[in-house]
Amino acid sequence: FSPSQYDRFESYRRHALPKQAVRKVIQQTLGYQASQPVAQIIAGFSKVFVGEIVEQAREIQMRRGETGPLSPDHLREAYRAYQQETGRVGAARPLRAKKLFVR
Numbered sequence: 001f002s003p004s005q006y007d008r009f010e011s012y013r014r015h016a017l018p019k020q021a022v023r024k025v026i027q028q029t030l031g032y033q034a035s036q037p038v039a040q041i042i043a044g045f046s047k048v049f050v051g052e053i054v055e056q057a058r059e060i061q062m063r064r065g066e067t068g069p070l071s072p073d074h075l076r077e078a079y080r081a082y083q084q085e086t087g088r089v090g091a092a093r094p095l096r097a098k099k100l101f102v103r
């Protein structure tokens with residue numbers, strides 16, 4: 001890692017999404033109270049997703065030759081590129097091999 005990458009990684013490692021806030025979002029979205037382990041799992045996946053979007057936004061910023069903090073434009077473009085790459089947010093990549101556990 002370069003020094004700036006290492007600093008970003010350390011910040012990423014130190015921070016976590018608040019579990020209570022995650023449980024509240026789950027409640028509002030799905031309409032049921034999620035258990036603490038479920039909230040912890042979703043918070044972990046959310047943290048990875050945010051990290052991927054930020055890294056993609058950094059790449060977009062570098063390609064444009066811009067410096068400084070990320071702008072909302074960088075994040076929107078990173079989100080759009082992520083959607084284009086994965087098909088849609090939240091969708092697993094399609095399996096190219098034989099499907100498992102088919103009845």
